[in-house]
Structure formats: structure tokens, C-alpha cells
Amino acid sequence: MSLTETGNFRSGDFCSENFRSASFISTRNACKLCAPLGASLVMRGIEGCIPLIHGSQGCSTYIRRYVISHFREPIDIASSNFTESAAIFGGRENLFTALDNLSRSYRPLAIGVASTCLAETIGEDVPMYLRQYETERRRGGRNNAGLEPVLFYASTPSYRGTHMDGFHEAIYAAVSALAGEGKKSTKEAEAEALPRINLVSGFVSAEDIRELHDILRSFSGPPDSRGRYPYTLIPDYSETLDGPSWETYRKLPEGGTRLDDIRLMGSAAATLYLGRPSANASDAGHWLLEHRGVPLLNAELPIGIENCDSFFAVLPELWGRERPERWTEERGRLVDAYIDGHKYLNGKRALIYGEEDFICALASFLDEIGVVPVIAATGAENPGFRSRLRSVLRNAKEGTEIMDDTDFAGMLERAKFLKPDFIMGHSKGLYLARNLGVPLVRCGFPIHDRIGGQRILHLGYRGTLNLFDLICNALMEAKQTRHESGYTYI
Ligand code: SF4
Numbered sequence: 110m111s112l113t114e115t116g117n118f119r120s121g122d123f124c125s126e127n128f129r130s131a132s133f134i135s136t137r138n139a140c141k142l143c144a145p146l147g148a149s150l151v152m153r154g155i156e157g158c159i160p161l162i163h164g165s166q167g168c169s170t171y172i173r174r175y176v177i178s179h180f181r182e183p184i185d186i187a188s189s190n191f192t193e194s195a196a197i198f199g200g201r202e203n204l205f206t207a208l209d210n211l212s213r214s215y216r217p218l219a220i221g222v223a224s225t226c227l228a229e230t231i232g233e234d235v236p237m238y239l240r241q242y243e244t245e246r247r248r249g250g251r252n253n254a255g256l257e258p259v260l261f262y263a264s265t266p267s268y269r270g271t272h273m274d275g276f277h278e279a280i281y282a283a284v285s286a287l288a289g290e291g292k293k294s295t296k297e298a299e300a301e302a303l304p305r306i307n308l309v310s311g312f313v314s315a316e317d318i319r320e321l322h323d324i325l326r327s328f329s330g331p332p333d334s335r336g337r338y339p340y341t342l343i344p345d346y347s348e349t350l351d352g353p354s355w356e357t358y359r360k361l362p363e364g365g366t367r368l369d370d371i372r373l374m375g376s377a378a379a380t381l382y383l384g385r386p387s388a389n390a391s392d393a394g395h396w397l398l399e400h401r402g403v404p405l406l407n408a409e410l411p412i413g414i415e416n417c418d419s420f421f422a423v424l425p426e427l428w429g430r431e432r433p434e435r436w437t438e439e440r441g442r443l444v445d446a447y448i449d450g451h452k453y454l455n456g457k458r459a460l461i462y463g464e465e466d467f468i469c470a471l472a473s474f475l476d477e478i479g480v481v482p483v484i485a486a487t488g489a490e491n492p493g494f495r496s497r498l499r500s501v502l503r504n505a506k507e508g509t510e511i512m513d514d515t516d517f518a519g520m521l522e523r524a525k526f527l528k529p530d531f532i533m534g535h536s537k538g539l540y541l542a543r544n545l546g547v548p549l550v551r552c553g554f555p556i557h558d559r560i561g562g563q564r565i566l567h568l569g570y571r572g573t574l575n576l577f578d579l580i581c582n583a584l585m586e587a588k589q590t591r592h593e594s595g596y597t598y599i
Contacts (some may be wrong), residue, residue: 154344157218165223
């Protein structure tokens with residue numbers, strides 16, 4: 110292998126002999142996405158909120174293209190549109206102009222600003238800019254039609270973290286900007302039928318968010334006279350990114366976590382946070398605990414019976430109500446499916462990849478159904494990932510190779526030795542599946558080569574059942590296809 114002194118490749122270095130040993134210094138087919146992309150999804154999951162990417166136009170174009178291909182919905186993401194001069198002298202004026210334009214043309218309730226690699230590299234002080242803008246706005250010195258949307262800011266350089274870090278950071282930015290001081294008066298607290306809870310949903314599909322609403326509402330019953338349920342679920346892009354078709358185009362679709370509900374998060378009885386922010390992102394759950402005294406409970410995404418049971422056990426504790434019978438029935442159906450499908454799955458080997466939260470939940474589920482996750486991989490560099498993943502494995506502890514800060518080329522190298530029977534993750538894994546000749550079970554984000562990625566259900570007993578069926582059927586189809594005469598009865 111020949112390398113320059115700086116560790117970069119010279120042209121001609123990419124031959125098959127050096128491909129393997131060189132992989133540790135270069136990223137090929139990254140298994141992570143850009144941080145402001147994750148932030149943009151959160152912002153689109155807040156009522157009347159539009160994301161504004163502070164940087165060059167290419168960043169927002171890339172994010173729009175990526176998100177549209179998964180959700181198959183129009184999504185407006187604004188840009189402060191850095192030019193060469195902004196890159197040298199700073200983007201303050203670009204940002205102010207963008208805030209004016211957005212206020213006038215979209216009339217949003219909130220604008221979420223996310224920074225880019227370029228803005229962070231040149232040291233943009235966006236919080237200071239926003240304070241200056243708000244001062245000018247108060248004095249009537251802006252061309253903003255007198256509109257004053259809430260402004261909040263997420264610091265999201267992609268060289269510091271992944272789309273997951275951007276996702277958690279944006280939740281923190283919205284919550285810390287809006288969740289007021291506010292302990293309720295005793296009278297207000299007594300008037301509540303149920304204590305209010307916060308649920309941070311994690312990076313999941315639009316269908317998953319609808320499922321979480323369904324679960325919460327099955328416990329809480331109908332809304333109060335103002336149409337309000339006793340919980341805040343954030344973010345909520347179940348309608349904004351997966352709504353019905355329209356007669357006429359709407360710049361800001363209806364739906365999203367209500368701003369008033371975010372304001373109430375500081376006086377909730379507890380925060381249930383699905384997933385865990387890495388050290389590269391701020392943590393809204395801890396912020397609510399430290400600044401508002403709201404107790405925090407972190408839980409794995411409810412995928413698999415064990416994780417679902419833990420999730421369903423929390424709600425009766427918080428609300429003092431029994432689990433509705435329908436969930437017992439769903440659980441029973443899932444157990445029955447485990448029994449039916451066991452013979453197809455037991456001892457099978459899987460390669461799973463994606464975000465840390467998703468992989469931990471998926472590994473726990475596969476372990477539970479007798480599948481060995483021989484490789485559990487993420488593109489994120491997260492020191493806590495390995496120990497967290499080990500802690501969720503009961504049977505396959507020794508048989509799982511954990512890869513963090515990795516890419517698809519690195520996964521392929523290891524997979525050639527470890528020989529998984531199937532791989533499971535988003536559509537970028539097609540590269541692996543084709544090279545290994547095994548089925549790809551599509552789930553997570555993004556799904557760019559199939560319809561309905563936003564409607565894949567992963568969470569809860571029903572989501573687990575869906576994943577279970579997908580895995581069984583993928584393996585059965587592969588066996589059927591390989592066999593020269595095929596089977597019609599397996
Ligand atoms: S990785 Fe950085 S430069 Fe690339 S699109 Fe994302 S923010 Fe922009």
C-alpha cells in the first residue's frame with residue numbers, strides 16, 4: 110500500500126490488494142448522514158415551524174432531496190445562502206434577510222435555525238445574531254411584516270456528529286427555548302385529570318409516531334375541552350411529512366407538536382426519552398431535569414417484547430391507569446407469531462446497521478427471537494455505544510461484532526468472514542446485500558428505493574410483529590428463489 114506522508118491516497122492506490130488495509134483511513138459509503146438533516150426533521154415536526162439552514166445553498170438542497178425521496182412529500186427547507194463574501198466576512202446579513210423573507214412569505218409560528226459545517230468553521234455566533242435580530246425586530250427595524258415567529262437555534266456541524274446528533278440537538282434547542290419556568294399552581298395541578306408527561310419519540314417513522322399517539326391516547330382517553338391531551342410528544346412529523354393529499358399547495362402543512370404543548374414541558378410530571386443523545390449532542394431530557402426539575406426516564410425504543418413491556422409498564426405508573434386490554438391482545442398475537450416463525454429464524458445470522466438508538470433496539474429484538482446479530486454497526490463515533498449494546502444482548506453477547514464509526518466498505522469486509530444470512534437496515538445497504546447475495550430487510554431511514562418507507566411500523570407490539578413478518582418472509586423468499594424447483598409450501 111502506498112500512502113503519502115499526510116495519510117492521503119495517491120492516485121492509483123485503489124487496487125484490490127490495498128483496499129482492505131486502507132479502509133481504516135478513508136470513508137467509503139458512509140453509514141451516517143448530515144447533522145442539519147436530523148435537525149430539519151425535528152423542526153418539520155413542530156407546529157408551524159420552518160427549518161432555516163445557515164450556510165450554503167447546497168446543504169439545504171441535499172437535505173430536501175434526501176428527505177423528499179423517503180417521505181414522498183414536498184418539504185421546504187430554507188437557506189441563508191452563503192456566497193463567497195459571506196464565507197469570508199460572515200453570514201449575519203444573509204441570516205437577517207432570510208429571517209425577514211421567511212417571516213413575510215411563510216408566516217410561520219417558529220423558525221428553527223440549524224448551522225452547517227461552513228458556518229461553524231468560520232465561527233459564526235448565531236445565538237448572538239438571533240438576539241440582535243430580535244432587538245431590531247422589537248424596534249420595528251426589520252422588513253418582516255410585523256411578524257414575530259419564535260426563533261431557536263441548533264448547532265449542527267456535521268464534522269462533530271451525525272444526523273442523530275442533529276436530531277437530538279434540535280429537540281434540545283426547541284425545548285430549552287420554549288419550555289417555560291412554570292411549576293403549576295396546586296389548583297391547576299388538581300384540575301388535571303392526569304399528570305402531564307413528555308414523550309421524546311426518537312428518530313422513527315411517521316407511522317411509529319402515529320402508533321405512539323395511539324398508545325398514549327388509549328391510556329389517557331379523549332382530549333379535554335380545548336382539544337388537548339395530557340402529554341407532549343416531540344417531534345411529531347406524522348402529519349407534516351406524511352399527510353393526505355391537498356387540493357391546493359400549502360407552504361406549511363398542518364400538524365406537528367404544538368408550541369403551547371412544548372411550553373408546558375417544563376411543568377410535566379416526567380419526561381420519557383426514547384433513545385439516548387450521544388456526547389456530541391445536547392440533551393433535552395437532562396435540561397428539563399436540571400432546569401425545570403422534571404424527572405427523566407431514558408428507555409430503549411420499544412422494539413421486541415422486552416422493550417415493549419418496559420415501555421408499557423411506565424405508562425400505568427405515571428398515569429395510574431391499567432394497560433388497556435387491546436395491548437394485551439396485541440402482545441399475545443406477537444408471542445404467537447414468535448412461536449409460528451421460530452423454525453425459520455432460530456440460529457440465523459444478521460448484519461444490522463443504522464443509528465445507535467435503532468441498532469440497540471433492533472439487536473435486543475433479534476437476540477430475543479433467536480437471531481444472532483453477527484455485526485451491529487453504526488457510522489457514528491459514540492464511545493458509549495459498545496457498552497450500551499452489550500447490555501441489551503442476553504444470548505448473543507459473544508457472537509456479536511460491534512462496529513462504530515464505520516462505513517459500508519468496512520462492514521462488507523467483516524461480513525465476508527462472518528457470513529450473515531440477511532441484512533437489516535435502510536436502503537443504502539443494498540450495496541451490501543448485492544455483494545453478499547443475501548436479502549435486505551428494509552427498515553429505518555432512508556428508504557429511497559421503495560414506496561412507503563415513512564409508513565413502516567417498527568414500534569410497539571404491532572411494529573415488532575411487522576418486523577418479525579418482514580424478516581421471516583425475506584428468508585423464506587430467498588430460500589424459495591435459490592431452490593431450482595422452488596417451493597409453494599414452506
Ligand atoms: S455535511 Fe456539512 S457541508 Fe455537507 S451538506 Fe451537511 S452541513 Fe452541508
